[in-house]
Amino acid sequence: MSSSATPNSLESEGAPLRITDLTKAFPGGPLAADHLDLEVEDGALFTLLGPSGSGKTTTLRCVAGLETPDSGTIAVGDREVYSSSRRLDVPPNKRGIGMVFQSYAIWPHMTVFENAAFPLTAPPRRRRLDRHEIRRRVEDALSQVQLSGLGERSATKLSGGQQQRLALARALVMRPRLLLLDEPLSNLDAKLRDDMRLELKRLQNDLGVTTLYVTHDQVEALAISDRIGVMDSGRLVQVGTPDEIYLTPATRFVAEFIGASNFVPGEVLGVEGSTCVVRTAAGSVTGECLASVSIGDSVVVSLRPEMLGLTEVSGTDADPTWSGAVRTRAYLGEAVDHLVDLAGGVECRVRTGPGLACAPGVSVRVNLDRARARVFPTISETTPEPPDGSDRSTPPVAPLQAEPPTAPAGPRPDLRAV
Amino acid sequence: MSDSTAAASLGPGLVRGRAREWLTRLRPRHALFLLCLVVVAYIVVGPLFFLTVGSFSTDLGSGGLGQLTLDNYVRAYSDGRVVSLLMNSLLFSGGSALVALVVGTGLAWITERTDTPLRSLFLSMSLIPLIMPGVLFAIGWILLIGPRAGILSTWFRDLTGLSFPLNVFSLPGMIVVAGLHWAPLAYLIMSGALRSQDPSLEEAALMSGAGRFTAARRIVMPLTTPALMSLILLLVVRGLETFEVPGLIGLPAGIEVFSSRIYLAVSSLPSDFGLGGAYAISLLVITAIGVGLYSRLTRETSKYATISGKGYRPSVIRLGRWRYLTTAILVLYFGCVVVLPALAIVWNSFLPFTQVPSWHSLSTLNLDNYRSALGLDQIRRAVVNSVLLSVGSASVVVIFGSVVSWLVVRSGIRGRGVLDQLAATALVFPGVVVGVALIWVYLTIPVPIYGTIWILFVAYLTRYMPYGIRFAMSSQVQVRAELEEAALMSGASAATTFRRVVLPLMFPALAAAWVYVVVVSMSEFSSVVFLWSPGSEVLSVVLFDFWVNGESGPAYALGSMLVLALTVLTAVYQRVSRSTGIKI
Known part of the structure; x- marks a missing residue:
């Protein structure tokens, strides 16, 4: 795995990807891409993140x-592969783009080696590399994904994780300038998914190939991406680094x-620059507002459970704001989720470290300092459907910026069941 | 890289350039589509058109359509026997469907849900009964339970002194023989339906406190109902279109149904194609209604799709002592649908004249029938013709089917649904209707294939093309689109993709389809009986012809050899289809 030490036959010259004003509609359906603009820097990993039906796969x-x-x-790079104004549409096999499919699309009638070698043997014989070079490149690719020595095995004999690696090797063996990954981890089980996520990131870093990644899994997206584009109904609603997306979401969606x-x-009590004070049933709170919010507006305040704190208070405490009783809690291992009933019927989820947990029934104050x-x-934002595959009622552990998070791999407890 | 960009780009946006580009990029696949559409339309619409017009026209004989008239229909329906014709047809098809259904469902339950011994052996042999050609099956049963010299009826009489309760030359006889002939098909469909049912549905009923019987009645049966309904319709339609039993048993017994009435009209001297056409259209309408209902029902079946695909086997019912009975039923069934009729024919093939087995008859066994059968030009021609036609039509059907299925499933061409619909329409054609319709077509249009082997070839294509397309489509669907797209993304051209990915993946299924078409076309009878002429005989009509003309010896010998050949072919088919998981 010392790809940095030896010259790597797969290392590619990445090229930036530029999408301008892309529009695509399916007959009878909503716009899958709605005047989409997108730029991925040379060698970067960009993730299109969104619920199913948001148009991310269509864009990819x-x-x-594969779609026009x-x-x-x-x-x-500097080569246009599609342009409606120039009426240019380079067929997929002439684009030189590597792709990993959601189902891996490993050909069952070929061996592991034949699968990986296919992109090199697909051109007519006279334009092919010579045999030894093909073998060297394929073996390099297989060792990159830790499949060395399995070349002669039938591809159907591989496990799910191995098929995934093979699909990756096949996409990389042609030294693509751009790599497309379509929900590549969604068919793996949780443990493998965590491993492959790191593996993918390492490979992408080592090879420096520009990568467009599609997923509906936010944990995956936050962990792996240089930049994320959140998609909704064919539009990019926010583009930014993982911590920008996480800490300063641009919209309620x-x-x-x-x-x-x-x-x-x-309701907004006062505004000063991008900060405003909001009165809620549980008490007032200061927050960052984005749009042109003015005094008297109805708003919603978004509070991340893991950025709140709990303080136990005695029953006679005078200040009722942001105070209430712990109704129930769920023990997650590295954290504890509390459901707190606040004044005015507000229900609030608070996540603390296991040492700071409060028992059900205890009176607490929610600490809003950080x-x-x-x-x-409030108005004009439609609440999207929960994304497929990820359970909205069970939050992930806060994945933080540069370090890939360790998500809970075990069963996720339901608050109400505790 | 840059030159491919240039090749794919349109140049500086000239209108002419755009048109040319449109042509160069879209022509091959569109031309292919158009070609397939024309071929399918010719095969499907042509016969339908000429049959319809012909049934309303005065005269043919001379070649060409006469004046428009209703005379054919008047003659067809003013005949005093029309009521008995309708009654016989409906009783025959309904009755044989019922027999097949009861036998097939009972067996399916025995092999799928009980611990009856021998059931796995039985399962592995369940395809064998399907290869028995209808002509041979009918002849075999005449030999077994014919009223005077039938083997079983004679033995029964000798043992009990009573006459055998079932005379084959009667409507009940026809119903039983045809019903037994369809039973293997009913069994295959019903056992498939039972097997694909998620056993947890039944287990949930058991856990809710229902007994085995209640679970079967309230859960299993309702879930099986759609399969059952569509099976009934399929069997009724088959009963309407078949000519084997009505021709070999019904005609001598004086019991006429639509198919045999059509045969009588056309084979009378002079041929009355108009009357035949009128009956054929009537039959087509009845069949079309049946198939319409059938496709409607099977469409709704998807609602009941409960296939789990997890490979759990439902727990079987332990029968205890009853399993001896169910084993006996399995053995008896296999004897009735394969062993007895086949043995009756093989036995008689070694005898100079038809005899009931006895010590005395053993001494007369010889090979004369085989010698004379192999010495007859007619039979030699029939063997060659049958092999040529079966192999030829199977090859064309499979290749054409795979092209059409690719066009329908993957090409994305607008109008591909029309192709699919049109091809499916041919499923409606009963064999006798195809036969009569093709006579009309090739006596009218100036394509000189009437009376040659080519008109048989066209008949085979018409009969089996829809099956070829269905087969290819089911395997095309199994080749997921992503497998093709992955090849494109790897830089392979469309042609390379087809050659190195699509074709190898479809090949086993196509091979199975090929063998299937060869097997069934070897015994094709109801259409070719109208179309053959001296020089273009095939095996089934030679068998029929010899039998009807009293030269049964060579017919038995030929039939025995045919059964042997088809058994070998089916063994090959089973090997192939087991490795691909494709079933008929």
Whole structure:
């Protein structure tokens, strides 16, 4: 695995991906891509994140050339592969883009080696590399994904994780300038998924290949990406680094889709710059507001459970704001989730370290000192469906910026069941 | 890289350039689509059109359509026997469907849900009965329970002094023989339906406190109902279109149904194609209604799709002492649908004249029938023709089917649904209708294939093309789109993708389809009986012809050899299909 020490035959010259004004509609359906603009820097890993039906896979397939957009431009490096104004549509097999499919698409009638070698043996014989070079490149690719020595095995004899690696080797063996990954981890079990996530990130870093990654799993996206684009109904609602997306969601949709949030309704009392004070039934809170919010507006305040704290209070404490009783709690191992009933019927989820947990029935005050509350206008935002596959009622552990998080791999407890 | 960009780009946006580009990029697959559409339309719409027009027209004989008239229909329906014709047809098809259904469902339950011994052996042999050609099956049963010299009826009479309770030359006889002939099909469909049912549904009923019987009545049966309904319709339609039993048993017994009435009209001298056409259209309408209902029901079946695919086997019912009975039923069934009729024919093939087995008859065993059968030009021609036609039509059907299925499933061409629908329409054609319709077509249009082997070839294509397309489509669907797309993304052209990915993955299924079409077309009878002529005989019509003309010896010898050949072919088919998991 010392890819940095020896010259790597797979190392590619990455090329930036530029998508301009991409539009794609399916007959009778909503826009899968709605005047989408997107730029991925050279060698970066960019993730399109969104619920199913948000258009992320369609966008990816347009880049691959497997779908034809209605209009727009797609360029890999300085080469346009699709342009509606130039009426240019390079067929997928001429784009030189590597792709890993959700189902891996490993050909069952070929061996592991034959699968990986296919991109090198697909061109007509006279344009192929010579046999030894092909063998060297394929073996290199297989060892990169830790499948060395399995070349002669039938591809169907591989486990799910190995098939995944093989699909990756096949996509990399042609030294693509751009790599497309379509929910590559969604068919793996939780433990393997965590391993492969790191593995993917390492490979991508080592090889320096520009990568467009599609997933509906926010933990995965936060862990792996250089930048994330959150998609909803064919539009990019926010583009940013993982910590930007996580800490400063631009809309309620993003706040709701990424991580878990408490949404507390309220009314704006005062505004100063990008900060405003909001009165809620549980008490008032200061938060960062984005849009042009003015005094008297109805808003919702988004509070991340893991950025709140709990303080036990005696029953005679005078200040009723942000105070209440712990109704129930769920022990998650490295953290404890509390459901707190606050004044005014507000229900609030608070996550603490296991040493700071409070027992059910105990009176507490919710500590907002480091809450970094976000304030969104109430109106005109549709609540999206929960993303498929991820359970909204069970928040992930806060995945933090640079370090890949360790997500709970075991069964996720239901608060109400505790 | 850059030159491929240039090749794919359109140049500086000229209108002419755009048109040319459109042509160069879309022509091959669109031309292919158009070609397939024309071929399918020719095969499906042509016969339908000429049959319809012909049934309303005065004269043919001379070649060409006469004046429009209702005379054919008047003659067909003013005949005093029309009521008995309708009654016989419905009783025959309904009755044989019922027999097949009861036998097939009972067996399916025995092999799928009980611990009866021998059931796995039985399962592995369940395809064998399907290969028995209808002509041979009918002849075999005449030899077994014919009223005077039938082997079983004679033995029964000798043992009990009573006459055998079932005379094969009667409507009940026809119903039983045809019903037994369909039973293997009913068994296959019902055992498939039982097997694909998620056993946890039944287990949930048991856990809710229901007994085995209640669970069967309230859970298993309702879930099986759609399969059952569509099976009934399939069997009724088959009963309407078949000519084997009505021709070999019904005609001598004087019991006429639609198919035999059509045969009589066409084979009379002079041929009355108009009357035949009128009956054929009537039969087609009845069949179309049945198939319409059938496809409607099977569409709704998807609601009941309970296939778990987890490979759990439902717990079987322990029968205790009753399993001796169920084993006996399995053995008896296999004897009735394969062993007895086949043995009756093989036995008689070694005898100079039809005899009931006895010590005395043993001494007369010889190979004369085989010698004379192999010496007859007619039979030699029939063997060659049958092999050529079966192999030829199977090859064309499979290749054409795979192209059509790719166009329908993957090409994305607008209008591909039309192709699919049109091809499916041919499933409606009963064999006798195809036969009569093709006479009309090739006596009218100036394509000189009437009276040659080519008209048989067209008949085979018409009969089996829809099956070829279905087969290919089911295997095409199994080749997931991503497998093709992965090849494209690896830089392979469409042609390379087809050659190195699609074709190898479909090949085993296509091979199975090929063998299947060869086997069934070897025994194709109800359409070719109208179309053959001296020089273009095939095995089934030679068998029929010899039998009807009293030259049964060579017919038995030929039939024995045919059964042997088909058994070998089916063994091959089972090997192939087991490795691909494709079933008929």
